Amino acid sequence: MADSANTIVNTSVRQKDPNEALVIAVTTRAIFNLEKEHEIFLAKGKDEYVKHQQDNENISLEPGTAFAFVQAVQSVNEKLLERNPEEKGLFDVIVLSNNSPESGMRIINSAKQHGLEISKFCFVSEEDSTQYLKTHNVKLFLSADRTDVCKALQRGVSAALIFQQEIQAPSTQLRVVFDGDAVLFSDETDRIFREKGLEEAVQYEKIMEAVPMGDGPLKAFALHLGKMRKKFGQEESSIRTYLVTARSGRDMGIRAIKTLREWGLAIDEAFFMDGAPKGPILSKIQPHIFFDDGLHNIQGAKDAGIPSALVPCDC
Numbered sequence: 001m002a003d004s005a006n007t008i009v010n011t012s013v014r015q016k017d018p019n020e021a022l023v024i025a026v027t028t029r030a031i032f033n034l035e036k037e038h039e040i041f042l043a044k045g046k047d048e049y050v051k052h053q054q055d056n057e058n059i060s061l062e063p064g065t066a067f068a069f070v071q072a073v074q075s076v077n078e079k080l081l082e083r084n085p086e087e088k089g090l091f092d093v094i095v096l097s098n099n100s101p102e103s104g105m106r107i108i109n110s111a112k113q114h115g116l117e118i119s120k121f122c123f124v125s126e127e128d129s130t131q132y133l134k135t136h137n138v139k140l141f142l143s144a145d146r147t148d149v150c151k152a153l154q155r156g157v158s159a160a161l162i163f164q165q166e167i168q169a170p171s172t173q174l175r176v177v178f179d180g181d182a183v184l185f186s187d188e189t190d191r192i193f194r195e196k197g198l199e200e201a202v203q204y205e206k207i208m209e210a211v212p213m214g215d216g217p218l219k220a221f222a223l224h225l226g227k228m229r230k231k232f233g234q235e236e237s238s239i240r241t242y243l244v245t246a247r248s249g250r251d252m253g254i255r256a257i258k259t260l261r262e263w264g265l266a267i268d269e270a271f272f273m274d275g276a277p278k279g280p281i282l283s284k285i286q287p288h289i290f291f292d293d294g295l296h297n298i299q300g301a302k303d304a305g306i307p308s309a310l311v312p313c314d315c
Ligand SMILES: [Mg+2]
Pocket: 179, 180, 181, 182, 183, 292, 293, 294
């Protein structure tokens, strides 16, 4: 098969209704540890990379940063189906890959060996894979490639950049942590803080208190996740959502809470850190994924073994 061919492989996983499912697209380097292979690609070129992947076709890849997140959404699906075998509102995970179909076999084998429920594998070779996000109704795109993440955000799809890191294995309850400004919310207050300082930003928040903040890049995904969350009650929920923001609760908490209320987005727990490092609280929460636009926060989370995803604000 020619390298440029687009190949979509449907596995035997039960098909989900794309109109009702919450579709998450992950790239191969987000879900598996392909750093060694990526080095081969960069240093020796594509042919050597393909050869390496074919030679190792039956050797399972190690989990990557988004692996635990994918496992956790799968376990939420199991819980939802236990409650209602006819449930249509499930998570649907697809793999979008710039691998050619020839080198993709190892990816499919690895997913199978790890017991991952991936409904579609899309091997789109060197094309811009983000053009398929809207076609597949994707609500969250996780990639290890900054250009792809920026393209997805420009297409209006919630997206974040994954770095290869050592992660701890969290519990099965799906835990997702969002930062506030420039992630759930727009960066309007961040910009005032950067340009004019904290006092002006606090003043601005006071004046704007009754006005909900603008939409941030992860709002769409958070709303869909919120709908999934509502399928469970307060007790024994399989999903738990968190806001961990650098805002201070006293001066800047009210507008954040009012905005979430206005959006109808119920978050289980909110932490207003007043500029304190986020690592310690993230260590307590043990989320499967933490979204933030600040590299220092991402670094703090990585140091604590928390799977982190950067939402770039300078695309
Ligand atoms: Mg932020």
